[in-house]
Amino acid sequence: MRKVLEVQNLCTEFKTERGMLKAVDGVSFEVNEGEMLGIVGESGCGKSVTSQSILRLYDEKSFVRYTGDVLFHGESLFSLSEKEMENVRGAKISMVFQDALSSLNPVFTVGNQITEAILIHQKKTKAEAKNQAVEMLNLVGIPDPARRFYQYPFELSGGMRQRVMIAVALACRPQLLIADEPTTALDVTIQAQIMDLIVDMNKKLDMAVMLITHDLAVVAETCDRVIVMYLGQIVEEGGVDDIFDHPMHPYTVGLMNSIPKLDTAKGTRLYQISGTVPLLSQIPAGCRFAPRCPYATDLCRKEMPELSRVSDTQGVRCHYRNERSGGLYQQGAGCKAG
Amino acid sequence: MLNTNGTGAEGAMTYPAAQNDLNLQRKKLAHEQAEIRLKKFTRNRASVFGLAVVTLVVLLAVFAPVIAMHDPLTMNTADRLQGISAQHWFGTDNMGRDVFSRVLYGARISLTVGFTVGITSGLLGLIIGLYASTNQVADNILMRICDGLKAIPSTLLAITMMAVLGADIKNVIISLIVVNIPNMARLARSQALVVREQTYIEAMRCLGSSRKRILWAHVVPNILSPMIVQMTFVFASAIITEAALSFLGAGVPAPAPSWGNILKEGKDVIYTAWWMILFPGIFTALTVLGLNLLGDGVRDLMDPRNS
Amino acid sequence: MRQILLVVGGKVMQKFIARRLLSVIPVVFVVSVVIFTLLKMVPGSPAAAMLGDLATADDIAALEAKMGLDRPLVEQYFIWIGNMLHGDFGMSVVGNETVASVVFSHVKPTISLTLYALVIATVIAIPMGMLAARKKGTGADHAATVVSLAGISLPSFLFGLFLMLIFAVKLRIFPVSGYVEMSRGLWPHIRSLTLPAIALGFMNAALMMRMTRSTLLEVLGSDYIRMAKAKGVRNVALVAKHALKNSLVTIITMIGQSAVQMLAGAAVVESLFAIPGLGQLMVNSIGRRDYYVIQAIVLLIALFNVLINIVVDLLYGVADPRVRAA
Numbered sequence: 001m002r003k004v005l006e007v008q009n010l011c012t013e014f015k016t017e018r019g020m021l022k023a024v025d026g027v028s029f030e031v032n033e034g035e036m037l038g039i040v041g042e043s044g045c046g047k048s049v050t051s052q053s054i055l056r057l058y059d060e061k062s063f064v065r066y067t068g069d070v071l072f073h074g075e076s077l078f079s080l081s082e083k084e085m086e087n088v089r090g091a092k093i094s095m096v097f098q099d100a101l102s103s104l105n106p107v108f109t110v111g112n113q114i115t116e117a118i119l120i121h122q123k124k125t126k127a128e129a130k131n132q133a134v135e136m137l138n139l140v141g142i143p144d145p146a147r148r149f150y151q152y153p154f155e156l157s158g159g160m161r162q163r164v165m166i167a168v169a170l171a172c173r174p175q176l177l178i179a180d181e182p183t184t185a186l187d188v189t190i191q192a193q194i195m196d197l198i199v200d201m202n203k204k205l206d207m208a209v210m211l212i213t214h215d216l217a218v219v220a221e222t223c224d225r226v227i228v229m230y231l232g233q234i235v236e237e238g239g240v241d242d243i244f245d246h247p248m249h250p251y252t253v254g255l256m257n258s259i260p261k262l263d264t265a266k267g268t269r270l271y272q273i274s275g276t277v278p279l280l281s282q283i284p285a286g287c288r289f290a291p292r293c294p295y296a297t298d299l300c301r302k303e304m305p306e307l308s309r310v311s312d313t314q315g316v317r318c319h320y321r322n323e324r325s326g327g328l329y330q331q332g333a334g335c336k337a338g
Numbered sequence: 339m340l341n342t343n344g345t346g347a348e349g350a351m352t353y354p355a356a357q358n359d360l361n362l363q364r365k366k367l368a369h370e371q372a373e374i375r376l377k378k379f380t381r382n383r384a385s386v387f388g389l390a391v392v393t394l395v396v397l398l399a400v401f402a403p404v405i406a407m408h409d410p411l412t413m414n415t416a417d418r419l420q421g422i423s424a425q426h427w428f429g430t431d432n433m434g435r436d437v438f439s440r441v442l443y444g445a446r447i448s449l450t451v452g453f454t455v456g457i458t459s460g461l462l463g464l465i466i467g468l469y470a471s472t473n474q475v476a477d478n479i480l481m482r483i484c485d486g487l488k489a490i491p492s493t494l495l496a497i498t499m500m501a502v503l504g505a506d507i508k509n510v511i512i513s514l515i516v517v518n519i520p521n522m523a524r525l526a527r528s529q530a531l532v533v534r535e536q537t538y539i540e541a542m543r544c545l546g547s548s549r550k551r552i553l554w555a556h557v558v559p560n561i562l563s564p565m566i567v568q569m570t571f572v573f574a575s576a577i578i579t580e581a582a583l584s585f586l587g588a589g590v591p592a593p594a595p596s597w598g599n600i601l602k603e604g605k606d607v608i609y610t611a612w613w614m615i616l617f618p619g620i621f622t623a624l625t626v627l628g629l630n631l632l633g634d635g636v637r638d639l640m641d642p643r644n645s
Numbered sequence: 646m647r648q649i650l651l652v653v654g655g656k657v658m659q660k661f662i663a664r665r666l667l668s669v670i671p672v673v674f675v676v677s678v679v680i681f682t683l684l685k686m687v688p689g690s691p692a693a694a695m696l697g698d699l700a701t702a703d704d705i706a707a708l709e710a711k712m713g714l715d716r717p718l719v720e721q722y723f724i725w726i727g728n729m730l731h732g733d734f735g736m737s738v739v740g741n742e743t744v745a746s747v748v749f750s751h752v753k754p755t756i757s758l759t760l761y762a763l764v765i766a767t768v769i770a771i772p773m774g775m776l777a778a779r780k781k782g783t784g785a786d787h788a789a790t791v792v793s794l795a796g797i798s799l800p801s802f803l804f805g806l807f808l809m810l811i812f813a814v815k816l817r818i819f820p821v822s823g824y825v826e827m828s829r830g831l832w833p834h835i836r837s838l839t840l841p842a843i844a845l846g847f848m849n850a851a852l853m854m855r856m857t858r859s860t861l862l863e864v865l866g867s868d869y870i871r872m873a874k875a876k877g878v879r880n881v882a883l884v885a886k887h888a889l890k891n892s893l894v895t896i897i898t899m900i901g902q903s904a905v906q907m908l909a910g911a912a913v914v915e916s917l918f919a920i921p922g923l924g925q926l927m928v929n930s931i932g933r934r935d936y937y938v939i940q941a942i943v944l945l946i947a948l949f950n951v952l953i954n955i956v957v958d959l960l961y962g963v964a965d966p967r968v969r970a971a
Contacts, residue, residue, distance in 0.1 A: 097868060486673075490679065499683065582802055585802055586916055
């Protein structure tokens with residue numbers, strides 16, 4: 001399988017009043033053609049920053065600094081000029097965001113926003129672009145697309161707006177779609193519809209999808225591979241079966257245990273990972289999860305573990321990964337700390 | 339263990355003690371909050387500059403009799419239109435009067451007019467706006483009247499009123515108050531309406547608070563800050579308008595040393611006596627600038643979004 | 646363009662316009678009442694003023710009856726309105742002219758001056774505001790802020806005086822005062838209006854620059870700008886097309902308000918530079934106690950204000966589809 005995207009040791013720093021803050025620290029991963037990669041983590045772990053760094057959406061002149069590289073089909077994105085980058089955005093790599101109401105320009109019609117994307121990247125006449133746009137609206141499942149073309153975002157329901165945003169993103173048939181929490185702001189039933197749409201597009205258009213979310217259930221249902229992030233780093237990665245059947249990192253285990261299950265005995269307390277995510281300006285030395293990890297030792301607090309493979313498909317960032325092959329998907333199971 | 343009427347098992351002793359404690363805590367909290375506000379204010383250099391300028395002008399005005407070296411009204415035609423000198427720091431005007439003294443006394447006029455207009459239009463606007471926010475019918479009538487008044491540009495309305503009432507400092511103040519009430523009333527009304535919509539007001543009504551109590555204990559304190567900020571700006575604009583009116587001859591009558599009057603006389607001799615334009619002009623501009631900066635600073639302070 | 650016409654002609658727009666015109670009536674009514682009342686408060690009799698010192702009491706009484714000044718106030722009000730609707734605004738104290746013709750002969754200089762000032766203000770303010778927004782936090786931005794603060798604190802007549810001092814008296818580039826009609830040459834006309842227009846426009850330019858900058862900054866931080874960037878929209882188009890269109894409502898309001906403020910400020914500036922426009926007419930009329938003229942001018946300007954507000958509201962409807970639907 002060919003690699004569509006390869007992120008190499010990406011670091012993203014922001015200039016703030018308190019100095020440079022590293023929101024993403026040494027993240028490396030790949031996305032293969034046609035696959036669905038899920039990136040999970042709590043708010044503030046750096047998943048959105050990673051995706052926006054890939055498209056270089058932040059203001060590079062004044063307050064962001066990138067290190068590392070991002071390769072798209074082998075070609076470095078960070079060495080492109082701004083003009084060349086504009087050609088990549090929307091045409092080769094597209095992005096959809098969480099809130100469709102605020103992400104669609106309120107004073108332009110829905111159709112206009114799709115045709116704009118087409119006219120920027122493809123040599124078409126206005127009429128051709130319009131037809132293509134209507135087709136796109138149809139493809140994403142909007143009824144009566146020819147009429148909807150002339151409507152404004154505020155005239156549509158939440159689910160339809162999200163479909164429009166997907167139509168805008170896919171209008172030029174990109175090879176990679178980054179979906180940043182596309183369903184978080186929607187009702188549960190609409191969530192399911194939108195996820196079905198994304199999976200459908202993934203198959204129909206043979207397009208890779210990077211799905212960023214904090215909803216593990218969605219990831220389990222739709223993704224091929226999963227990356228778990230914490231405080232700007234990847235703490236675990238692997239195939240979806242690997243992660244859900246035998247999670248290795250205590251954080252991942254904690255996340256899994258936090259999901260209420262149908263067969264839990266009545267009256268059992270819901271599991272919580274103790275503590276809260278620290279501020280970026282107060283990142284602990286050593287393993288970043290140590291303060292909240294039930295198995296942390298002095299080694300953990302002193303030295304940062306490396307992300308390393310435990311099998312062909314799974315990798316973990318933990319000093320005690322070898323003590324836990326066999327899986328730990330039970331509450332309270334400890335590791336034989338050394 | 340407190341009983342429901344606030345007395346402890348030991349009798350009357352417990353209640354006052356607890357109350358005292360509470361008051362102490364409240365004072366401490368208020369003190370802390372005031373300190374934080376002061377720190378935030380001092381960090382904003384522009385508003386500190388504004389405060390400094392305004393304070394300076396106020397001091398100059400208050401101590402004018404002490405600082406000024408001549409009487410502002412004494413004419414001395416032998417010395418007319420003299421430039422800057424050791425005796426006349428700002429030169430003399432077309433009647434031989436000392437411009438420096440006139441500018442200082444002029445500050446008194448400007449500050450008096452500005453302050454009075456600011457406070458009075460604020461208070462009246464507050465009352466009108468509050469009343470309008472409680473009563474639908476009154477609201478419609480009062481707001482239509484305000485809209486109508488606002489349709490006439492303020493300077494023109496002031497000029498017209500002065501034409502009707504006659505040139506006198508009292509009438510200047512009255513005209514400017516009338517000109518500024520509509521905006522103040524609108525502000526008070528819309529802020530009051532916003533506060534009323536808040537859920538905590540609803541909660542208080544459910545708990546049985548009377549409307550009057552809600553109005554005075556809750557609505558008014560919350561709208562006071564934007565009103566005070568606006569009053570500062572009205573202060574500034576009143577100074578400008580008074581100067582404009584005097585400049586046109588429709589304001590404080592000569593020979594009173596209003597800055598506008600000095601400018602008016604200065605314009606006639608602009609080719610020879612540039613000092614009559616420069617000094618009152620700078621004073622006016624700086625005072626207004628100071629007030630604007632101060633108002634901006636206070637507004638930033640009150641904005642809960644700035645932490 | 647075609648889209649704008651479609652919008653303006655559409656049904657939604659027509660309802661919008663109708664509703665707006667209706668809401669104007671109470672305001673116009675209040676304005677007329679306020680002006681009528683104010684003028685009625687003037688001490689002394691206008692008839693006496695018109696006839697001069699030598700008139701006898703009988704003459705005055707006769708003129709008053711003829712002018713309808715002995716009727717009850719309410720009736721006088723309606724007569725006044727009725728007359729105005731027929732174009733009769735009364736007689737001026739000066740010579741034998743009707744108020745209408747006196748006012749009419751003073752309108753052109755004021756319109757020229759106000760337009761000139763508005764153009765200066767807009768042409769300076771909007772590009773500078775855009776620049777300050779793009780270069781936020783840099784030296785250029787700070788300089789612009791300082792200039793705009795100065796502008797807000799300098800009233801037009803004061804700035805006009807300073808300008809006069811520097812450019813007319815000391816440097817002698819522009820005339821100190823006086824007005825040259827357009828028929829005598831375009832350049833002399835403009836030259837005579839330049840200092841006054843700058844004086845009038847500066848304060849509003851400062852205000853507008855501040856507003857443009859803050860609106861653009863707010864808009865540029867929006868999610869839809871981020872989305873537009875993510876779909877490949879060029880940087881220039883982001884500001885000039887996407888951000889600007891969303892800021893139009895604020896910018897239109899600004900220009901409308903400035904137009905009205907300038908019309909009012911023109912009064913003082915015209916007196917200062919001896920431009921024979923409505924402002925100077927107003928000031929002179931106060932001295933002459935020519936109340937009907939004053940009345941007519943104030944009414945005219947207030948109505949103009951109302952008109953501008955309506956036009957601005959209409960333009961909102963064109964610029965922002967959400968407003969149309971409401």
